[in-house]
Amino acid sequence: MKVNLMHGAGGAVFSELLGETLTKYTHNNAGGIGLEALDDGAVIPFGGQNLVFTTDSHVVKPLFFPGGDIGRIAVSGTVNDLAMMGARPIALSCAMIIEEGFDIDVLKKIVASMDEALGECGAAIVTGDTKVLERGAIDGIAINTAGVGVAEKPVRDCSLVPGDVIIVSGTIGDHGMAIMTHREGFDLGEQIRSDVAPLWPLVEAALAAGDIHAMKDPTRGGFSNAINEMAEKSGVQVRIKEESLPIRRSVKSASDLLGINPLDVANEGKVVMGVAPEDADAILAAIRSHPLGKDAAIIGVVKEGTSVILETSIGGERFIEAPIGDPVPRVC
Amino acid sequence: MKVNLMHGAGGAVFSELLGETLTKYTHNNAGGIGLEALDDGAVIPFGGQNLVFTTDSHVVKPLFFPGGDIGRIAVSGTVNDLAMMGARPIALSCAMIIEEGFDIDVLKKIVASMDEALGECGAAIVTGDTKVLERGAIDGIAINTAGVGVAEKPVRDCSLVPGDVIIVSGTIGDHGMAIMTHREGFDLGEQIRSDVAPLWPLVEAALAAGDIHAMKDPTRGGFSNAINEMAEKSGVQVRIKEESLPIRRSVKSASDLLGINPLDVANEGKVVMGVAPEDADAILAAIRSHPLGKDAAIIGVVKEGTSVILETSIGGERFIEAPIGDPVPRVC
Numbered sequence: 001m002k003v004n005l006m007h008g009a010g011g012a013v014f015s016e017l018l019g020e021t022l023t024k025y026t027h028n029n030a031g032g033i034g035l036e037a038l039d040d041g042a043v044i045p046f047g048g049q050n051l052v053f054t055t056d057s058h059v060v061k062p063l064f065f066p067g068g069d070i071g072r073i074a075v076s077g078t079v080n081d082l083a084m085m086g087a088r089p090i091a092l093s094c095a096m097i098i099e100e101g102f103d104i105d106v107l108k109k110i111v112a113s114m115d116e117a118l119g120e121c122g123a124a125i126v127t128g129d130t131k132v133l134e135r136g137a138i139d140g141i142a143i144n145t146a147g148v149g150v151a152e153k154p155v156r157d158c159s160l161v162p163g164d165v166i167i168v169s170g171t172i173g174d175h176g177m178a179i180m181t182h183r184e185g186f187d188l189g190e191q192i193r194s195d196v197a198p199l200w201p202l203v204e205a206a207l208a209a210g211d212i213h214a215m216k217d218p219t220r221g222g223f224s225n226a227i228n229e230m231a232e233k234s235g236v237q238v239r240i241k242e243e244s245l246p247i248r249r250s251v252k253s254a255s256d257l258l259g260i261n262p263l264d265v266a267n268e269g270k271v272v273m274g275v276a277p278e279d280a281d282a283i284l285a286a287i288r289s290h291p292l293g294k295d296a297a298i299i300g301v302v303k304e305g306t307s308v309i310l311e312t313s314i315g316g317e318r319f320i321e322a323p324i325g326d327p328v329p330r331v332c
Numbered sequence: 333m334k335v336n337l338m339h340g341a342g343g344a345v346f347s348e349l350l351g352e353t354l355t356k357y358t359h360n361n362a363g364g365i366g367l368e369a370l371d372d373g374a375v376i377p378f379g380g381q382n383l384v385f386t387t388d389s390h391v392v393k394p395l396f397f398p399g400g401d402i403g404r405i406a407v408s409g410t411v412n413d414l415a416m417m418g419a420r421p422i423a424l425s426c427a428m429i430i431e432e433g434f435d436i437d438v439l440k441k442i443v444a445s446m447d448e449a450l451g452e453c454g455a456a457i458v459t460g461d462t463k464v465l466e467r468g469a470i471d472g473i474a475i476n477t478a479g480v481g482v483a484e485k486p487v488r489d490c491s492l493v494p495g496d497v498i499i500v501s502g503t504i505g506d507h508g509m510a511i512m513t514h515r516e517g518f519d520l521g522e523q524i525r526s527d528v529a530p531l532w533p534l535v536e537a538a539l540a541a542g543d544i545h546a547m548k549d550p551t552r553g554g555f556s557n558a559i560n561e562m563a564e565k566s567g568v569q570v571r572i573k574e575e576s577l578p579i580r581r582s583v584k585s586a587s588d589l590l591g592i593n594p595l596d597v598a599n600e601g602k603v604v605m606g607v608a609p610e611d612a613d614a615i616l617a618a619i620r621s622h623p624l625g626k627d628a629a630i631i632g633v634v635k636e637g638t639s640v641i642l643e644t645s646i647g648g649e650r651f652i653e654a655p656i657g658d659p660v661p662r663v664c
Contacts, residue, residue: 003434008464017462021439022428025457027450030423034458042458044423044480047379055425055478056461059469091362091376093387093478096354097429102335107353118359125357126366126374129388129476130349132340134661137391137471142463146387146425146478148376329466 009220009325033154040084040216041147043154050154052087054078055146061330063106063140065182067174067193068268070143071113073332076268077219078147079121079198084157084215084271086207087149089123089200095144097131102141110141121198123147155207157216158233164213164274164302166238169202169287170195170295171246172223176265176328177254186257190250195269195292202290203271209286210279217271219332221323222264226272227308228322234274237305240320243313244299264323266331274302341552341657365486372416372548373479375486382486384419386410387478393662395438395472397514399506399525400600402475403445405664408600410479411453411530412549416489416603418539419481421455421532427476429463434473442473453530455479487539489548490565496545496606498570498632499616501534501625502527503578504555508597508660509586518589522582527601527624534622535603541618542611549603551664553655554596558604559640560654566606569637572652575645576631596655598663606634 006013018038028035032043032050041054056077063070079089094114098107118124125145174195181192199217206212214234218226231238247262255262269292275283280298287293308320338345350370360367364375364382373386388409395402411421426446430439450456457477506527513524531549538544546566550558563570579594587594601624607615612630619625640652 001436003430003432003436003439003464005432005464005466008430008462014462017436021436021443022460022462024440024443025447025450027447027456028458030456030458034456035460042423042425044458046383046422046480046482047381049379051378051383051480053423053425053478053480054459055427055476057427057429057463057476059429059463059465090378091374091385093374093385095387095389095476095478097389097391097474098335098340100335100337104333104335104349104353107335108356111353111356115357115359118357124359124362124366126360126362126376127386128354128367130340130346130354131389131391131474132335132337133391133471134337136468138474139465139469142429142470142474144387144389144427144461144476144478146385146427146476148378148383148385148480150378 005329006325012322012324039157040081050151052082052085052149052151054081057142057144058332059142059330060332065194066178066191068196069110069113071110072117072196073268074143074145075114075117076196076198077332078145079123079200080217082147082149083200083203084217085151086153086155087151089121089147089149091124091126091148093127093146094125095129097133097138097142099133099138099140100135117198121200155212155215157214157230159214160230160234160236160274160302161213162236162302162304163277165277165280165298166300167273167275167284168297168299169271169293171248172267173247173251173262173265175268176331177251177262179331180258180328181254186254192250192254195267197269197292199269199271202287202292205286205290206283210283211276212273214274215271218267220266222266224263224320225322227320231308237303238300238308239303240300240310242310244297246295246297263320265328268332337661338657344654344656371489372413382483384414384417384481384483386413389474389476390664391474391662392664397526398510398523400528401442401445403442404449404528405600406475406477407446407449408528408530409664410477411455411532414479414481415532415535416547416549417483418485418487419483421453421479421481423456423458423480425459425478426457427461429465429470429474431470431472432464432467449530453532487544487547489546489562491546492562492566492568492606492634493545494568494634494636495609496634497609497612497630499605499607500629500631501603501619502627503580504599505579505583505594505597507600508663509583509594511663512590512660513586518586524582524586527599529601529624531601531603534619534624537618537622538615542615543608544605546606547603550599552598554598556595556652557654563640569635570632570640571635572632572642574642576629578627578629595652597660600664
């Protein structure tokens with residue numbers, strides 16, 4: 001059997017590959033939350049504190065797109081995985097694999113963009129590695145970052161409980177549709193920009209405002225994948241109100257044109273959380289007070305049961321299912 | 333200006349790229365030893381302890397070779413960078429970039445090999461990421477690992493002092509020459525095997541035996557590069573006795589055939605250290621008592637001055653210089 005593109009899309013097919021191959025390590029836990037949890041990061045007891053550790057490789061194409069670039073994604077992706085675990089980002093590693101012939105001025109722009117994103121969240125790149133491959137052995141550049149952070153109280157993706165209120169921190173589908181429309185050269189009047197940004201300051205404010213039971217960032221596989229993972233791992237049902245979902249008009253138009261569900265495409269600067277109902281308003285207000293959270297909304301509730309159900313604006317119901325694979329490859 | 337293969341070889345040309353581009357982050361330190369030190373890893377004060385953090389991407393070709401494979405290198409490379417900082421490895425991340433069409437059975441073998449190497453050093457893979465690229469966008473597979481560990485007393489590569497004794501933990505040049513002769517299909521009677529192995533248990537024994545002032549693993553750029561970096565960063569002269577350098581006969585023969593200096597090629601299971609003279613015998617004995625260290629030897633001394641000087645067996649002297657680039661690409 002061969003690896004195929006669906007295996008890398010973060011959906012159901014990827015889960016098969018994980019189960020059969022990539023989680024077969026017998027040495028998979030360092031005492032806290034390990035690989036077996038398949039959460040956004042691991043937690044390691046260290047010096048009496050919760051060390052959070054995570055990694056992501058970034059292969060987005062094109063390297064520069066409306067709203068961001070591979071450098072900004074490389075920092076934000078890993079910072080956001082730390083933030084989803086409730087962790088303040090401390091330090092990142094940066095390992096680049098570069099194709100021979102790559103333009104050094106482009107590399108300088110990427111490094112400057114990474115540095116800017118670091119400044120937005122208080123993290124630093126403290127260690128690195130660089131490999132150069134012969135022409136044709138890598139398409140341009142791939143950037144891996146790993147990150148370490150500290151969590152006062154780690155937040156999981158598997159701890160939704162019935163009664164929780166579901167909040168999303170802003171409009172859904174911006175990153176995936178920005179990449180797609182930019183690639184296709186669509187002119188939709190308003191250019192769709194990626195939402196790529198480090199979320200820690202927003203998450204920090206939300207954590208201070210109330211009790212967040214579970215968090216996840218809807219990256220590969222989009223909102224559909226994230227909310228299904230949260231529901232399934234928590235053993236609950238989630239009910240989402242369609243009319244409450246914040247989606248930009250331009251993203252809706254582009255989605256219709258391309259026949260892609262905006263709930264299925266990646267976001268790079270959004271968080272989905274389940275919060276204690278009595279704290280929902282305070283947490284929503286805290287998120288909205290941050291520039292990255294001004295479109296935040298309460299979009300649903302958690303019930304006993306299974307599945308994620310969309311309550312449509314005309315009174316119908318249908319399942320939100322995790323996409324089999326991401327409709328947009330090379331998105332992050 | 334374009335990136336070329338020499339930029340990835342860990343030698344002098346690479347240093348230029350680092351200085352001009354890859355170390356331009358203004359956010360480059362989290363309070364301890366940061367990126368600016370260009371040591372084998374960073375040190376971060378965390379919970380009253382020294383958290384050590386490092387990363388390496390692995391692109392070795394072929395994926396399987398005498399003595400090892402890409403999985404074993406991916407674990408050993410990062411564990412050894414931690415060990416060189418005096419750190420016990422705790423946890424690794426594993427991020428794979430895989431080409432569409434890659435054989436899943438080969439992937440399983442790589443994962444099993446990584447797991448075996450983890451078992452040899454007490455570390456665990458606790459978090460990961462997988463990207464699948466379209467055919468032709470990556471040559472097979474690239475594996476990044478980052479690692480976290482804890483150091484009672486961090487060891488630097490820049491703290492040799494005059495009077496120190498230089499020890500190498502075993503034969504030099506095995507990994508690079510194993511890759512090279514395997515690629516070329518040379519039959520030298522005795523097959524050269526890579527030395528790739530996680531060194532923490534050996535280093536732990538050495539640290540317990542005496543005062544190690546500086547350590548480095550001679551990977552890309554080989555012994556020549558490692559010892560020159562140590563001497564230059566420490567502001568000292570190192571004098572090496574040629575007849576004391578442990579080099580296998582088969583490695584010597586292959587080097588002569590290929591016109592490559594065995595001191596210039598990568599090792600993946602060796603450490604070069606500068607130790608207090610009064611502790612040298614005890615440290616050497618501790619290293620030799622480990623199976624990976626049975627060929628360890630005292631090979632030189634540290635003096636006031638600059639440069640690395642080889643004292644030849646016939647009484648001559650010449651410089652050991654850092655190679656401009658690694659003579660063997662895709663070696664790790």
